[in-house]
Amino acid sequence: MSSTHTVPLKIYFGVFIALCVLTGVTVWTAKHDYGALNTPVALAIAGLKASLVILFFMHVKYSSKLTQLFAFAGFFWLVLLLVFTLQDFMTRGMLPTYVFKH
Amino acid sequence: MSSTVLSPSAKASPSSPEGERKTFLNADYGWKSWLFTVDHKRIAVLYLISIMVFFLIGGTFALLMRAELLTAKGDLFEAETYNKLFTMHGVVMIFFFLVPSIPAVLGNFLVPIMVGTKDLAFPKINLLSWYIYIVGGAATLFVAITGGIDTGWTFYAPYSSTYANTNVAGTAVAVFITGFSSILTGLNFIVTIHKMRAPGMTWFRMPLFLWAQYATSLIMVLGTPVLAITIVLLGLERVFHIGIFDPALGGDPVLFQHLFWFYSHPAVYIMILPGMGVISEIIACFSKKRMFGYHFIAFSSLAIAIFGFVVWGHHMFVSGQSAYASFVFSFLTMLVAIPSAVKVFNWTATLYKGQVSLETPMLYALGFIGLFTIGGLTGVFLAVMGLDRHVHDTYFVVAHFHYVMVGGMVMAFMGGMHFWWSKMFGRKYPEWIAQFSSVVVFVGFNFTFFPQFLLGYMGMPRRYHQYNAEFEVLNVLSSAGASILGTGFLMTICYFIWSLKWGQVAERNPWGAKGLEWERAPSPPPTFNFEDGERIVVTEDAYAYTHEEPHGGSLQEARK
Amino acid sequence: MSDHAHSTVGLAHHFDDLEQQKESGTLGMWAFLITEVLFFGGLFGAYAVYRSSYPDAFMRASAQLDVNLGGINTIVLIVSSLTMALAVYAAQKGSKGGIIAGLVGTWVFGAAFLVVKYFEYKHKWEHHLIPGPNFLFPDAHGVGQHGTPEQLYFALYFAMTGMHAFHMIIGLVILVWMMKKARRGDFTVHNYALVENFGLYWHFVDIVWIFLFPLLYLIGAHSGTPGAPH
Secondary structure, eight states, rough: TTTTTOOOOHHHHHHHHHHHHHHHHHHHHHOOGGGGGGHHOOOHHHHHHHHHIIITTGGGGGSOOOHHHHHHHHHHHHHHHHHHHHHHHTTTTTTTTOOOOO | OOOOOOTTTTOOOOOTTTTSSOOHHHHHHHHHHHHHOHHHHHHHHHHHHHHHHHHEEEHHHHHHHHHTTSSSSSSSSSSHHHHHHHHHEEEEEIIIIIIIIIIIIIIIHHHHHHHTOOSSOOOHHHHHHHHHHHHHHHHHHHHHHTTTTOTTTTTTTTIIIIIOOHHHHHHHHHHHHHHHHHHHHHHHHHHHHHHOOOOOOOOOGOOOHHHHHHHHHHHHHHHHHHHHHHHHHHHHHHHOOTTOGGGGGGGOOHHHHHHHHHHHHHHHHHHHHHHHHHHHHHHHHTTTTTOTHHHHHHHHHHHHHHHHOOOOGGGGTTTTOHHHHHHHHHHHHHHHHHHHHHHHHHHHHHHHOOOOOOHHHHOOOOHHHHHHHHHHHHHHHHHHHHHHHHHTTTHHHHHHHHHHHHIIHHHHHHHHHHHHHHHHHHHHHHHOHHHHHHHHHHHHHHHHHHHHHHHHHHHHTTSSSSSOOOGHHHHHHHHHHHHHHHHHHHHHHHHHHHHHHHSOOOOOOTTOSSSSHHHTTOOOTTTTTSSSTTOOOOOTTTTOOOOOTOOOOOHHHOOO | OOOOSSSSOOTTTTTHHHHHHHHHHHHHHHHHHHHHHHHHHHHHHHHHHHHHHHHHHHHHHTSSSSSSHHHHHHHHHHHHHHHHHHHHHHHTTTOHHHHHHHHHHHHHHHHHHHHHHHHHHHHHHHOOOSTTOOOOOTTSSSOEEESTTHHHHHHHHHHHHHHHHHHHEEEEEEEEHHHHHHTTOOBBBBBBBHHHHHHHHHHHHHHHHHHHHHISSSSGGGOOOOOSSS
C-alpha cells in the first residue's frame, strides 16, 4: 500500500481545466472546414483528452508497466478491429472482381 | 504404469484411513455447499456436470442429423426441422460445450493449483460465471424446446435479422448472456496467473497448460465483448428494424460478418488452445522427458492468440468482401500455421527417445496430434482463396473444423479428463476399458469425418437434409462412424461414473508426473489445495523429468 | 480463514496480503475495461463503416443534434470525472468526508448528464428520428422520408449514446451503494480499492463520451446546414 502514489491536487485541477479548454477547442475547430482533415483533427483532440484522463485521472502515468500494457492493449485491439474491418470497405471495387455500389 | 514417485514433499498422508482426510469433496455436504461454493475445484465440478449435459444434448442433435443423412432422400425430418437441428447442434456445442470445456472445467480446477495458490483471484466472480452460464444455457434449452432456431450458429444477417421466423432473439439473448461467463473466466485466469503465482513460480517455470490458458483468456477478454455488441445490434435490427444490417435501408450485412468473426474466429482458438495446453502436459508426462522447445511452445500460444485476431476475413472470401481484404486475410491465415506447426513439431520431438508409455491420456494425446495436424493442414487449404471458392460451404469445411474441434479439442478434453480424473475425484478409472474406448472414439471419429472431406471435395454442400444419390455411400460411412463415436463417448461417461464409487483409490501421483498438482497436492486436494500451512515455493522448472532416473527425486533435491 | 498477525482487515482468505489483493483488483478492473473498450469498439467499427459509406447523410443527420447541449454535457461529465478523482484522492488521504463529498458530486453531475440526455432523446422522439418504421428524415424540401441513410446515423447515435447512458445508470447505482459504505466508514487508507476501481470505470465512461461528442455532434458543424426545421 505504501507504493500508492498520490497525485497532487493541482494536477487534477490542471487536467480538468485542460479538458474544458480542449472541449472548447474541438467545438471551435469543428465550425471550420479543413476538408479531409476534419475528422483527423477532431479525433486528435479527442485522443489528447482521453490520454489526459487515462494518464492522470486513471493514474496510468504512475502505474506499473503491466497496467500500462493493459491500458494500451484495449485500444490496440480496437485499432485492429477498425483497421481490418475498414480495409475491406475502403478497398471495395479497387480490384475488378467485385463492384460495390451504394 | 503408476510408478511411485518419491517426490520430496510426498511425506504427508496420501492414503490415511479411508475417507478420513478432508478433501474438497467431503469438506462439506448438502446442495447448498455446492451451489454457494466459492472453491474453484467445486465450481469446476459444477461446470463439468453442466457441460456434459450440453454435450449430450448437442451430441443428440448430431446423431439425429446423421440419421437423416443416412439416406439421400430427406425422409426423416422436414427441411425446416433439419435446419433447426444443425443450428442447435452448433450453438450448443460451441457456446455451451467447446468454449467452456477445458477452461471452465480443467482450467478452473488446475490453474490455482498449478500456480501454487489457494484459489482464483476472484472466487465469487468465478461462481457468478457458472450461474451466468447456467442462465444462458437454460435460455438456450427454452429456445430449443419452444421451436428452436434455424439460422445456423453464425446467425448471418439479413436472414437472421429480417427473414427467419424462428426464435433468433431468444438465442441471441442466450449467447449474449453466456458470453459474460466466458469473459469472467478469462479475466479471473489472467489476474490469477499474473498476481497469484507462488514464490519461485516464474513465467518460464509455468506448465505449458497455464500458458495456453493465459492465451485463451486473452482471447476471451478481447474478443467476446465484440460478439456481445454484435448480438445487441442484431437484436436491435430484428426487433426495431433500424436498418443497420438491411441493404434495403443502406445497411451492409457483410458488416455483421466482420463483427461476428472478429470474435468467432479467435473463438476457434479458444476452442483449441486449451487443448494444446493439455496435450503438452500429457506428452511430457508420458514421455518422462523435459518438453522439447518449452519457450517455443509457450510463445506459440501467445502468437496464435494474437495472430488469430487478424485472420477472420477468411470466412468471408465469397461474401462480397473486397479482393484486397481477402488477399490480406488469406496471407495472414497461412501465417497462423507457423505457431501451430511449432507446437506439433515440438511435441513430436519430445516423444523422440522418451520413455513413452501408452496409457489412455497418451492415446488421446497421440490421436490429437494426428487429427489436429489433418484439421490444421486442411485449414491451410481453405485459406487459399481459389480452393475456398470451390469448397466453401461444403462438407470439406465441415470435416475441417470437426477435425480441429472434435479431433483436437474433444480429444484433448478426453485426454485431460483421464489424466487428471484421479486428481479430481481420488479414484482411478479402469485403464483397459478406457484404452479400448479411446480406440473406439478414434476409429469412430475418423469414420465419421474423413468421408466428409471427400464429400465436400466432390461438391456436397453443407446444411441440406437431402442430397444426390452419388453421395450416399460416403454418407452411410459417416453415419456409421457417428454411431461408433457416440458409443465410445457413452462408454467413457459410464466408466467414469462407475469409477467414482468403485474405482481403485488413487494415490497422490499415479502417473509419476511432475507439477504442483501431482507432487504437492493430495488426490483429491483439500479445500485450499495444499496441506495445511504448507507454503508452496517453486524451485525447479516445469517438466523436470530426469531422463535416466525417472523414479528419483534426487536431482531437484540437489538443486536446492 | 487464517488471520495472521499483521493488518488483514478486509483481506480475503486466498490472498497473501492486502498489496496482492489490491493489485489483483486493479488488474482485474483493467482487464474488465479492455472488454468495455472492445464492447464499444464494435459500435465504433460500425460507425466508421457507415460514416465512410454515407458521409453526407451523416453530416445532415448530425446537424439535427444540439451542439450546445452536447457541449454542456461534455463539461458536466468532465466535472463528474474530476469529483471522482477527488474522491479517490480523499480516500488515499483517509478523509471520510472527502470521499462522500466526491461521490455525491459525481452522482449529481452524472445524473445531470442523464437529465440533459433525456431531453435530447425526447426531442428526437418528437421529430420522428427514432430508427424504425416511424423514422422520417426531412429531405431538401422539408418533407419527411422513410428509410434514408440518415436512419443509420440515428441507429448508431442511439446505440452508442444509449449504451453509454446505460453504463452511467449502472455507475449511479454503484455510487449510491458506495456512499453507504463510505458513511459506514468501510474505506480506510489501507482499504479503498473499491473507490479506486470504480473511479477507473467512471473515467472510462467519460472517455467514451469524449469520443462520442465530436463523432456524433460535431461532424456537420462546419457545413452550416441549419438542419431540418424544428
